[in-house]
Each structure stands twice: as C-alpha cells, then as structure tokens.
Amino acid sequence: xxxxxxxxxxxxxxxxxxxxxxxxxxxxxxxxxxxxxxxxxxxxxxxxxxxxxxxxxxxxxxxxxxxxxxxxxxxxxxxxxxxxxxxxxxxxxxxxxxxxxxxxxxxxxxxxxxxxxxxxxxxxxxxxxxxxxxxxxxxxxxxxxxxxxxxxxxxxxxxxxxxxxxx
Numbered sequence: 001x002x003x004x005x006x007x008x009x010x011x012x013x014x015x016x017x018x019x020x021x022x023x024x025x026x027x028x029x030x031x032x033x034x035x036x037x038x039x040x041x042x043x044x045x046x047x048x049x050x051x052x053x054x055x056x057x058x059x060x061x062x063x064x065x066x067x068x069x070x071x072x073x074x075x076x077x078x079x080x081x082x083x084x085x086x087x088x089x090x091x092x093x094x095x096x097x098x099x100x101x102x103x104x105x106x107x108x109x110x111x112x113x114x115x116x117x118x119x120x121x122x123x124x125x126x127x128x129x130x131x132x133x134x135x136x137x138x139x140x141x142x143x144x145x146x147x148x149x150x151x152x153x154x155x156x157x158x159x160x161x162x163x164x165x166x167x
Contacts, residue, residue: 012101019105023138027121050125052135070114102146109139
C-alpha cells in the first residue's frame with residue numbers, strides 16, 4: 001500500500017473511531033437521561049429526545065424478540081464492516097475513505113448495543129405535523145450519510161479514477 005493509500009486508510013479508521021466513540025458516549029448519556037425512567041424531552045417544535053429500543057435494523061425491519069436475532073444481526077454487521085474495511089484499504093479517494101469509515105463506525109456502534117442490550121438505543125426523534133421519522137442515533141446517521149457519500153463517489157467520482165485520475 002502506498003503512503004497515500006495508508007493515509008486514506010488511516011483517515012477512514014479515524015472517522016470510524018470518532019463515530020464509534022461519539023455514538024457510544026451519546027447513548028450512555030441518553031440511557032441515564034431519558035431511558036431510566038423512560039421520558040420524552042421536547043427540545044423544539046420538530047425535535048424530541050425519545051427513548052426507543054430498536055430490536056431490528058433500519059426502521060425496525062427484521063425486529064424479533066427471539067434471543068438469537070441480535071446475534072445474527074450483529075454477525076451480519078461485523079461481516080459487512082470487515083468487507084468495508086477491505087474496501088477502505090483499497091480506497092483511492094479521501095471522500096470514499098471518510099464514507100467507509102462512517103459506515104464502519106456506525107455499524108460497530110450498533111453492534112455493541114445489540115450485544116449489550118439485545119436492541120439498539122435510539123433517541124433522536126424528528127417530526128412535523130404529527131408525523132414522526134423513526135427514531136435514530138448517531139450511528140444510524142453516520143451509516144446513512146456514509147452510504148450517500150459512497151453512492152456519490154461511485155456515481156460521480158469513481159469513473160475519473162478508473163481512467164487514472166487521482167484525488
């Protein structure tokens with residue numbers, strides 16, 4: 001791996017670590033603030049802190065109360081994160097490295113929740129006119145933003161790299 005390849009890998013890993021730590025820290029804070037005892041904190045007319053245990057993946061998909069569900073979801077997330085790490089080591093653009101790091105850090109943050117609690121700690125609740133977006137956390141936001149950046153990279157930047165252009 002070239003020095004610039006190593007620096008992009010390092011960048012992605014730093015982003016992953018920052019997301020992971022921020023996610024775990026905010027979840028610990030919210031566990032004591034709004035989960036015990038459960039309560040909603042209204043911050044604005046469109047944003048609350050609301051305690052939600054998500055037993056599935058995005059939007060509660062694949063939620064189940066069987067003991068093995070968190071383990072299966074965690075194993076899948078770890079395998080995906082490992083694959084993304086391999087991709088990160090090959091990344092030729094800093095944007096892609098940041099995006100992959102964001103997804104890796106977010107995925108691993110949610111894995112910790114599933115292994116600790118059997119569910120993911122969600123608490124960010126945005127709403128308008130009585131309609132609520134499903135509650136989420138820092139990890140979920142990082143994963144979503146990372147996926148958007150990956151798509152942007154692959155659709156608009158990767159073709160230039162294939163012809164030999166670099167960052």
